[in-house]
Amino acid sequence: MRANNGESGGAVKEEVPLAIDVHNLTKRFGKNTVVNRINLVVPQGKVYGFLGPNGSGKTTTIRMICGLLTPDEGEGTCLGYDLRKESENIRKNVGYMTQRFSFWEDLTIRENLNFAGKIFGIKESRKRIQYALQKLGLERRADQLAGSLSGGWKQRLALAACTLHEPKLLLLDEPTAGVDPKARREFWDEIHQLASQRITVLVSTHYMDEAERCHAIVYIANGNILSQGTVDDVISQSGLSTWVVGGKDLVSLKEELIKNPAVMTAAVFGESLHVSGVVAEELEAAIEPYKDRKDLSWSREETSLEDAFIYYNTLIKDYKKG
Amino acid sequence: MWKGRFSFGRTGAIMQKEFTQLRRERSTFAMIVLLPIIQLLLFGYAVDMNPKYLPTYILSRDQSVFSRSFVAGLKNSLYFDIRGDVHSDEEGEELLRKGQAQFIVTIPEYFERDLVGGKRPSVLVQVDGTDPVASSGPAAAMNGILESVLRHDLKGPLENLSTVKPAVELIQHRMYNPEGLTRFNIVPGLLGIVLTMTGVMMVALALTRERERGTMENLLAMPARPLEVMIGKIVPYILIGYIQSTIVVTAAWFLFSVPVLGSLWLLGGVLGIFITCNMAMGYALATISRTQMQAMQGTVLIALPSLMLSGFIFPFSGMPVWAQTIGRIIPMTYFNRIVRGVMLKGNGIEEIWPETWPLLIFLLVATIIAIKCYRKTID
Ligand SMILES: Nc1ncnc2c1ncn2[C@@H]1O[C@H](COP(=O)(O)OP(=O)(O)O)[C@@H](O)[C@H]1O
Numbered sequence: 015m016r017a018n019n020g021e022s023g024g025a026v027k028e029e030v031p032l033a034i035d036v037h038n039l040t041k042r043f044g045k046n047t048v049v050n051r052i053n054l055v056v057p058q059g060k061v062y063g064f065l066g067p068n069g070s071g072k073t074t075t076i077r078m079i080c081g082l083l084t085p086d087e088g089e090g091t092c093l094g095y096d097l098r099k100e101s102e103n104i105r106k107n108v109g110y111m112t113q114r115f116s117f118w119e120d121l122t123i124r125e126n127l128n129f130a131g132k133i134f135g136i137k138e139s140r141k142r143i144q145y146a147l148q149k150l151g152l153e154r155r156a157d158q159l160a161g162s163l164s165g166g167w168k169q170r171l172a173l174a175a176c177t178l179h180e181p182k183l184l185l186l187d188e189p190t191a192g193v194d195p196k197a198r199r200e201f202w203d204e205i206h207q208l209a210s211q212r213i214t215v216l217v218s219t220h221y222m223d224e225a226e227r228c229h230a231i232v233y234i235a236n237g238n239i240l241s242q243g244t245v246d247d248v249i250s251q252s253g254l255s256t257w258v259v260g261g262k263d264l265v266s267l268k269e270e271l272i273k274n275p276a277v278m279t280a281a282v283f284g285e286s287l288h289v290s291g292v293v294a295e296e297l298e299a300a301i302e303p304y305k306d307r308k309d310l311s312w313s314r315e316e317t318s319l320e321d322a323f324i325y326y327n328t329l330i331k332d333y334k335k336g
Numbered sequence: 337m338w339k340g341r342f343s344f345g346r347t348g349a350i351m352q353k354e355f356t357q358l359r360r361e362r363s364t365f366a367m368i369v370l371l372p373i374i375q376l377l378l379f380g381y382a383v384d385m386n387p388k389y390l391p392t393y394i395l396s397r398d399q400s401v402f403s404r405s406f407v408a409g410l411k412n413s414l415y416f417d418i419r420g421d422v423h424s425d426e427e428g429e430e431l432l433r434k435g436q437a438q439f440i441v442t443i444p445e446y447f448e449r450d451l452v453g454g455k456r457p458s459v460l461v462q463v464d465g466t467d468p469v470a471s472s473g474p475a476a477a478m479n480g481i482l483e484s485v486l487r488h489d490l491k492g493p494l495e496n497l498s499t500v501k502p503a504v505e506l507i508q509h510r511m512y513n514p515e516g517l518t519r520f521n522i523v524p525g526l527l528g529i530v531l532t533m534t535g536v537m538m539v540a541l542a543l544t545r546e547r548e549r550g551t552m553e554n555l556l557a558m559p560a561r562p563l564e565v566m567i568g569k570i571v572p573y574i575l576i577g578y579i580q581s582t583i584v585v586t587a588a589w590f591l592f593s594v595p596v597l598g599s600l601w602l603l604g605g606v607l608g609i610f611i612t613c614n615m616a617m618g619y620a621l622a623t624i625s626r627t628q629m630q631a632m633q634g635t636v637l638i639a640l641p642s643l644m645l646s647g648f649i650f651p652f653s654g655m656p657v658w659a660q661t662i663g664r665i666i667p668m669t670y671f672n673r674i675v676r677g678v679m680l681k682g683n684g685i686e687e688i689w690p691e692t693w694p695l696l697i698f699l700l701v702a703t704i705i706a707i708k709c710y711r712k713t714i715d
């Protein structure tokens with residue numbers, strides 16, 4: 015297995031084996047470059063969050079990593095196996111949970127687990143399936159068709175089925191989309207429990223609170239990785255400073271402020287408006303005229319991850335405009 | 337490259353999954369059982385209708401006792417409606433062409449004299465073969481009528497004329513459809529059509545369904561090899577093919593007394609090859625179809641030439657060269673001949689071998705194409 019030589023910029027640490035180590039990964043569909051020369055390095059035992067707007071190339075990247083799509087360019091290894099030449103070995107050791115529920119709805123819960131058990135050639139699969147059912151709390155409903163489960167339960171079944179063969183790497187594609195908050199929290203407890211057993215997890219998500227439960231996050235937009243690192247890294251890499259303003263008619267205030275070039279982003283969050291800019295002095299100058307207004311209350315705050323993401327998205331839009 | 341060995345465990349798992357899903361798919365199951373029965377009844381009973389009073393004209397060049405009693409015999413049989421006489425070959429052919437006559441019976445000159453002289457005169461029967469269903473039964477009956485008329489009339493010193501060999505030769509000239517179809521011939525063809533239609537379609541749907549429902553992505557992400565997936569997906573449908581064959585052959589036996597003269601084992605073996613041919617075609621079709629709809633359309637595209645160009649509907653030898661060329665690469669063509677041979681003529685392995693090896697080659701090629709086209713990725 016290749017080792018991390020501290021190329022991500024940090025100090026040279028002790029050698030950590032890499033679960034994912036890919037370079038210049040590129041995928042085109044027709045003329046569309048959907049994933050553009052991305053580098054992704056994930057050390058073993060870490061939970062990495064994969065964030066980005068819809069259509070930014072998360073699913074495509076994950077599919078290339080687990081061998082379901084052939085990259086047009088780029089190379090690398092997954093669990094030490096060559097991405098292009100050893101995809102069978104990768105398949106055996108990776109658990110991939112697809113974005114859309116992809117187990118068989120016309121099979122029962124138990125039949126789905128049995129099938130996965132046999133395909134992966136799991137020893138003592140009967141015991142393991144029984145244990146998985148217990149842990150899921152689905153023992154009594156094991157003979158129910160998978161199609162009859164609600165969204166949250168489907169996700170848990172899928173997770174149980176794709177971890178049955180004790181994979182070393184888990185690729186989870188938006189596993190908590192459309193799942194209620196309590197189920198989401200439990201799902202993430204489960205992910206961290208797996209990580210504590212040295213399982214590496216790459217999970218794509220749209221939720222900020224989930225991003226904050228990751229060891230590191232990767233932000234991708236339009237097929238390009240814009241930022242990666244810990245949550246704090248990603249925020250500080252944006253270089254933003256942020257003011258939060260409360261008051262009335264924030265929407266029209268936002269419209270006015272955004273016209274000022276020093277204001278990079280302005281976004282309403284419920285009762286407050288977040289205004290961010292890259293150069294702190296210019297931003298302050300920009301909001302100066304509004305500071306005295308009685309109906310508004312201003313405060314300087316830490317830039318949030320969401321502010322940073324909104325900023326990254328505007329960069330992409332400007333870039334596309336020319 | 338991962339050089340893992342073929343795994344019976346994985347193949348079995350896919351097979352079992354397919355069986356379970358099939359068991360829950362009621363409509364498919366109904367189609368499997370009902371389609372062969374419905375087709376058999378439709379074809380079988382359509383053929384079984386005993387046509388009566390078919391328009392017949394007589395061209396008699398010999399006004400004698402014998403010729404008159406022959407015509408009387410035809411009248412009595414109820415098969416034939418003797419509409420009148422014609423006076424030349426051209427007139428008779430005109431009537432046939434216009435569809436006003438189904439049969440033209442030509443009694444030759446000196447019929448009686450030749451008959452009595454033991455010269456075995458020939459009676460010519462021209463048949464409009466475009467509607468074989470209507471003409472084949474009566475045409476066969478004509479022989480018997482002629483025989484019984486002669487047996488009745490040839491008495492005394494002439495008696496030995498009828499016993500040695502037929503005193504009169506009946507020449508049937510089937511026009512427009514030289515081979516003709518009989519009810520017996522339809523059953524083997526029907527077997528082929530049922531197996532092609534349902535076989536190709538079921539396998540193609542089984543694979544495209546996975547793609548449409550998104551489960552294909554899961555299956556591909558699992559470490560199952562293409563050959564394992566193919567075998568696991570196909571074997572359940574081979575079994576179903578055998579069930580359908582049993583239904584058709586048994587029903588044909590009970591309802592229409594269609595015999596199986598040859599070996600049942602041989603028939604079973606040939607069925608296995610043909611069914612697997614269709615499975616491989618269906619599988620190859622599925623690898624190039626994106627949706628179940630496309631798979632259905634593809635099935636029609638495969639079934640249609642099998643129906644038209646295999647010699648089932650139109651006799652093979654009567655087809656134009658281009659159609660025969662296409663017919664030669666259709667497995668149904670060979671299957672049709674083999675099953676006719678085994679069921680109706682009692683053919684053995686030596687006799688059917690010339691039609692069997694093309695099937696085996698087709699099977700091999702179709703399997704290779706199916707495996708080659710099956711992609712392990714979703715690009
Ligand atoms: N098989 C495909 N053929 C053509 N375009 C595709 C295909 N799969 C994905 N795309 C396109 O690639 C882009 C990225 O898709 P995807 O990787 O699914 O994004 P994400 O998972 O981040 O939402 C989208 O614009 C999508 O339309």
Ligand SMILES: [Mg+2]
Pocket residue numbers: 072073074113187
């Ligand atoms: Mg996606």
